[in-house]
Amino acid sequence: MPPANIGELLKRIEAIAVWDKDVVVREGDEGDYYYLIESGRAQVSRLVDGAQQVLAEIKAGDVFGEEALISDSKRNASVTMRSNGVLLRLKKKDFLELMKEPLLHRISYQAACQLIAQGAVWMDVRHPAEYRHDKLPGAINVPLNDVRKAIGVLSNTTPYVTYCQSGRRSAAAAFVLAQAGYKVFVLENGLWSVSKAEQQQDGEINE
Numbered sequence: 137m138p139p140a141n142i143g144e145l146l147k148r149i150e151a152i153a154v155w156d157k158d159v160v161v162r163e164g165d166e167g168d169y170y171y172l173i174e175s176g177r178a179q180v181s182r183l184v185d186g187a188q189q190v191l192a193e194i195k196a197g198d199v200f201g202e203e204a205l206i207s208d209s210k211r212n213a214s215v216t217m218r219s220n221g222v223l224l225r226l227k228k229k230d231f232l233e234l235m236k237e238p239l240l241h242r243i244s245y246q247a248a249c250q251l252i253a254q255g256a257v258w259m260d261v262r263h264p265a266e267y268r269h270d271k272l273p274g275a276i277n278v279p280l281n282d283v284r285k286a287i288g289v290l291s292n293t294t295p296y297v298t299y300c301q302s303g304r305r306s307a308a309a310a311f312v313l314a315q316a317g318y319k320v321f322v323l324e325n326g327l328w329s330v331s332k333a334e335q336q337q338d339g340e341i342n343e
Contacts, residue, residue, distance in 0.1 A: 141234045148230045154217050161215040167204030170231040176221015182213045205231055206311055207304040239314045242324045248297045256295040261309040280305045287316045299323035
């Protein structure tokens with residue numbers, strides 16, 4: 137992140153007190169803030185078959201809320217406090233301006249293919265059914281919802297190029313991985329930006 141952004145970030149970030157059982161983020165709501173836990177513990181859950189399924193426990197130093205902001209979609213999980221604490225939050229507009237763009241490295245299909253030839257790996261962040269339908273050769277499938285679980289499992293010496301259909305989900309995945317220190321790129325505008333002629337010419341799509 138550029139040094140100027142860090143200074144501006146400190147000016148715009150807001151500290152709020154939260155209490156045990158407060159619902160900070162509710163599944164299905166519009167994304168409005170990016171959060172960092174300064175103190176306290178929280179639980180991430182999602183509604184599955186009518187019941188809340190716990191996905192993760194998060195604590196001081198952990199962040200949440202970026203996926204909906206980057207992909208411009210609704211919240212895909214709820215975050216509920218499990219203790220009193222303090223959260224640092226950043227408005228969506230400020231997050232996109234100061235954090236998203238500096239951390240995301242978007243590249244064209246041609247540039248991505250060159251990276252793959254040099255040892256980078258395609259990372260398909262779509263659902264498994266989408267991945268099976270038209271995955272790129274050699275691509276690994278790490279659905280966006282599972283990206284956090286893959287941190288520490290993925291090689292930290294291998295560059296990755298994330299992709300999805302439009303580029304939204306892959307941007308969210310790349311941001312999460314970049315925060316964790318991975319070298320990651322995003323296929324600009326996703327597979328929709330790549331013509332069938334290009335795909336066939338380069339042999340990059342499994343028919």
